[in-house]
Amino acid sequence: MGMRDVKGNSPALRGTYGIRVNEAAWRAINALKLPKFAHTVFWWFYRSLAIVIFLLLWEISARLELANPVFLPPFSKVVLTLYKMALSGELAKHFIISAQRALTGFSMGLLVGIPAGLIIGWFSKFEYFIDPLMQIFRNLSVLALLPVFMLLFGIGEFSKIALIFWGVLWTLILNTVAGVKSIDTQLVKAARAMATPAPLLFALVILPGAMPSIVTGIRISATSSVLVLLAAEMLGANRGLGFAIHYYEGQVRIPQMYGMIVVLAILGLLISYSLIALEKHVFRWRQKVGVGE
Numbered sequence: 130m131g132m133r134d135v136k137g138n139s140p141a142l143r144g145t146y147g148i149r150v151n152e153a154a155w156r157a158i159n160a161l162k163l164p165k166f167a168h169t170v171f172w173w174f175y176r177s178l179a180i181v182i183f184l185l186l187w188e189i190s191a192r193l194e195l196a197n198p199v200f201l202p203p204f205s206k207v208v209l210t211l212y213k214m215a216l217s218g219e220l221a222k223h224f225i226i227s228a229q230r231a232l233t234g235f236s237m238g239l240l241v242g243i244p245a246g247l248i249i250g251w252f253s254k255f256e257y258f259i260d261p262l263m264q265i266f267r268n269l270s271v272l273a274l275l276p277v278f279m280l281l282f283g284i285g286e287f288s289k290i291a292l293i294f295w296g297v298l299w300t301l302i303l304n305t306v307a308g309v310k311s312i313d314t315q316l317v318k319a320a321r322a323m324a325t326p327a328p329l330l331f332a333l334v335i336l337p338g339a340m341p342s343i344v345t346g347i348r349i350s351a352t353s354s355v356l357v358l359l360a361a362e363m364l365g366a367n368r369g370l371g372f373a374i375h376y377y378e379g380q381v382r383i384p385q386m387y388g389m390i391v392v393l394a395i396l397g398l399l400i401s402y403s404l405i406a407l408e409k410h411v412f413r414w415r416q417k418v419g420v421g422e
Contacts, residue, residue, distance in 0.1 A: 143257075145205050149338075153164075159208075177244075183202050187201075187203070188203050188204045188205060189205045191203040191204070191206075192208070200383060202383055202384045202387065207384050207387045207388050207391060209384075209390075210384040210385055210387075210388050211388040211391065211392070214385065214388060219291070220388075220392065222368060223368055223369055223370050223372070223373045223389065224370065224392060224396075226368045226369050227358055227362065227369040227370040227371070228396075229289055230286070230289050230293060230361070230362070230369065231293060231354045231355060231358045233293075234289075234290045234293025234294045234296075234297065234354060234358075235288050235290070235293065235294075235297055235350065235351060235354045235356075237290070237294045238294050238297035238298045238301055238350060238354075239301065239347070240333055241294075241298060242297070242298045242299075242300075242301030242302045242305065242346075242350075243301060243305050243343060244304050244337075245302050246301060246302040246304070246305020246308075246343075246346075247301070247305055247309060247331070247332055247335065247336070247339065249263075249302065249305075249306050249311055250305060250307075250308070250309025250339070251309055251331075251335065252305035253379050256306060263299060263302065263303065265298055267299040267300075267303060269306045270370065271292060271295065271296045271357050271360065272360050274292070274295065275292065275360060275361070275364065278292045279293055279297075279364065279365060284364070284365030284366075284367075284408075287367065288361070288365070289361040289362065289365075290407070292360070292361045293354050293358055293361060294356045296353055296354065296356075296357035297350035297351075297353055297357070300346050300349050300350045300353065301343075301346045301347065303346070304342050304343060304345055304346025304349070305339060305342065305343050307342050308338070308339030308340065308341065308342030308343050308346075309335060309338075309339045309386060311339070311342060312334070312335060312338035312339060313338070315387075316334050316338065317330070317334060320333070320334050326329070326398050335407060344404075344407075344408050345408070347404060348401065348404040348405065350410065351400045351401070351404055352397055352400060352401050355393065355396055355397045355400065356397075358370070358371060359374070359393065361372040362375075363375045370392060370393050371393075373386075373389045374386055374389045374393070377389065
């Protein structure tokens with residue numbers, strides 16, 4: 130065998146979805162007889178290497194003035210600017226309000242999208258009736274709807290939260306519907322044969338069976354909420370990461386603008402990897418089935 134699963138040797142080396150590594154490389158690492166924590170450090174270094182290379186290229190390009198240093202400051206200068214903004218409290222002011230908006234809109238999407246998806250997925254005739262409308266709403270650009278939301282709800286907090294809610298809702302509904310439709314019909318027939326009441330059928334069969342697809346929808350929607358937040362805050366806001374990016378660009382305070390972009394990227398990365406870790410923990414059985422020995 131040219132490749133071998135590292136499962137059972139070092140869980141940290143499996144990566145996000147049971148990644149296989151080259152057997153020769155794995156033997157070379159084992160030959161060093163490093164402690165387990167060193168394997169973990171090595172893997173995280175490997176996982177971060179592309180980001181480190183990108184940041185080094187950014188720093189070198191700016192230092193060598195391969196691009197206009199006014200518009201592409203060194204990464205080290207951006208980090209220093211972020212540090213000063215953190216000390217002054219300016220960073221926290223923008224970050225907290227953005228996190229509140231994203232969390233509120235995303236939570237509302239969860240409360241509406243998952244139950245709606247379960248109902249639509251369960252009643253096939255209703256799904257057949259409403260699916261064309263859902264597909265239209267799903268493919269409408271959130272940015273195109275931004276003026277509509279501002280006209281309907283004003284420029285206050287509600288319009289921003291409503292836009293985030295809209296941006297995450299359809300992915301949650303459609304993923305939940307797909308999860309319900311993927312359930313093995315034999316399980317449903319067996320539950321009905323045992324005269325299982327409808328609420329119990331939903332709780333013990335439908336919801337667990339649809340959960341993998343639901344969690345995937347949650348992960349995609351959570352990342353989308355950050356992108357929608359950026360658009361919502363660029364118009365009609367006086368605080369938030371999106372507002373700060375737009376404001377600093379207008380003021381030609383380029384290091385501050387890049388700093389807010391970096392914070393937004395880190396926020397999205399943390400959300401995505403936190404949900405991936407949760408998905409791996411909840412569905413450990415799926416990982417084991419999908420990876421050979």
